[in-house]
Amino acid sequence: MTEKLKGNVLIGQSGGPTCVINQSLVGIVLEALKHEEITGIYGAEYGIKGILNETFFDLGREDKATLEKVAATPCSGLGSVRKKPTGEECHRVLEIFKKYNIRYFFYIGGNDSAETAHIVADIAIAHNYEMRLFHVPKTIDNDLLVTDHCPGYGTAAKFVAMAIMGDNLDNRSIPGIKVDVIMGRHAGFLTAASSLARKYDDDAPHLIYLPERAFHVDRFLADVEEVYSRLGRVVIAVSEGISGEGGEPLYTTGEVDSHGNVQLSGTGALGDFLTNLIKTKMKTKGSLRVRSDTFGYLQRSFPGIVSEVDAREARLVGEEAVRQALSSGGNGSIALRRLNNGKDYQVEAFLTPLSSVARKTKLMPPEFIAEAGNDITEAFVSYARPLVGSLPEIGRLKGIKVAKK
């Protein structure tokens, strides 16, 4: 058995928030409280930025009721940041860890956050400072390697499915062509979740475009034309990350963050680009009603809609990170493994090396994407449905026609 390290815990949240990211935070706090080798539990304000500024909250002094309310509240309760620390900053982080006797660091975030933890872990080892650095997974994009799926995804997927259910009804009420732009920089999992909105044969989404397949304007227009001539309406789910054959986004604002990520969200530009394309290039005559919505930040922040499975698993990965940090004697990230792919959905959390998660992006596997590149497969639906949980019931009139006179 490894000897247990005595000292303080520090928790940070990084990257885009999710609706269940505070479940992981609270999972870490409540689990940490159970272990006597943990002397204090701190939270860094705004992730790595707060560490560098030494602005820490004493989470051990929060009462349980407040923590549970925060757990059920969307978006990073500690504040978050999109910042990749420089090499010099990583060295400063270690000095600060030493100064505050931080022996356990938990960084809740995506692959960028795993990379940060990994870099600092290497420096700690090089400096012979004994501590445990853990990455706790969160992302609405579901794009982390190793894990079956990421906490945060199920709830965002539920929001997307519900939004498309509603938009399908709206489009059925007043037929036209509708483009819905969904988050997901490189991975199409969230856009693919739009498929869970389908119940009736003619339900949206009628077309789904993912970043994993090159976007061809001509094929897109032909697809839209085909659905429109068949149903008299089209709802299209498009990932914000779709790109042409060359891999370049069709449209961006040109803004880039310190991880090199191009700004795709927070603008209606892609939706407007595609509606203009349809309005000007469709062969169908007459005035087409073409609209777009960009679901935007609501996908990762909307309160009151949660996948219970997702909330539970976000809590679990936080708790498991603490247990592994105390027992494994090393650093790592927590992943989820599906135990029973069939009827009874069940997962277990397990330890995976930081290097297996850091930086890399998981894309939708080919078996989840329809051959034509404009839809998903049933295999994806089976994968995603248990993560999202129940969806609202949609009623439809039988619609018995009255004989014409």
Added chain:
Amino acid sequence: MTEKLKGNVLIGQSGGPTCVINQSLVGIVLEALKHEEITGIYGAEYGIKGILNETFFDLGREDKATLEKVAATPCSGLGSVRKKPTGEECHRVLEIFKKYNIRYFFYIGGNDSAETAHIVADIAIAHNYEMRLFHVPKTIDNDLLVTDHCPGYGTAAKFVAMAIMGDNLDNRSIPGIKVDVIMGRHAGFLTAASSLARKYDDDAPHLIYLPERAFHVDRFLADVEEVYSRLGRVVIAVSEGISGEGGEPLYTTGEVDSHGNVQLSGTGALGDFLTNLIKTKMKTKGSLRVRSDTFGYLQRSFPGIVSEVDAREARLVGEEAVRQALSSGGNGSIALRRLNNGKDYQVEAFLTPLSSVARKTKLMPPEFIAEAGNDITEAFVSYARPLVGSLPEIGRLKGIKVAKK
């Protein structure tokens, strides 16, 4: 007592859908079923368009369970239309009413639908065809005259408040400047509902811009600058209908429907226009993180989120329309009157002439708008809160700082 008319009921839905518009539909059907002078209950597909095409559904043959499921489902179950019939078409409508022995017509919609009912009512009178024409109010914009508020508004307002609650948390996690564009062509009620998201002192929305006040670019920039310097972040709720001193929208796509309404929704253009304005004109130095979201059609179609009060009242106006049509001996629209403005919210439905509602638009009264034109008043909050019902509880860490070393 008026003699009761024997014949068929026809129901149509018109204009943009709401999340509770089918409550009114089902309210009419279930109430109509109680009266023996009503021989059949028909629904027109796509409003006036379906009447002109004589495509009617036999709603009397729908079972109660289906009707109740449809009532709880957003968007026009019969299909809707944005079409103002011509004079010639209104005459054809009357001929069709005669052919199908329609003696009761219920048109669920906004002021445009009330106008259509009013025009056809005049023709029926001129042609001595005895029938009752009723407008049943619905609109997410809450812009009908006479009534205290419109069915459809409470649920849309709830969605907007929840979206802003989430976006406030997102903006607090990763500070920046955020513009949220909210529906409402002429009336700011829906944008004003964003104020219900506020709980803590620094909560969004920090600024609210309504169509009722001329939008001044310089004042807007100064407002944003002031909040940003104070809080380090800004969330701005802007109506899609804001316009300059001359009354012209700041930005539109130029598309106009047959009622003369300019297209404002279904595009991110206004949001992008405002973010560009802030990015290029703000005096604050450094790289500002400025984003926008346009809440779009989700505001009127998102399933699973409903104001119970709104759902109940949407049902009530449908039922009351049938009762009034059978008992009043004339035509009309149904309005709601608030009985107790204080603690115990209560309303009653009453009859109002079609002419009192047709075409006209109700704006936010001056007492609901803050003097500076960039916020709402407490009077608005008191008015709107009972219509929206309960909102998710938001938790916040106490955030006790750890002393710096």
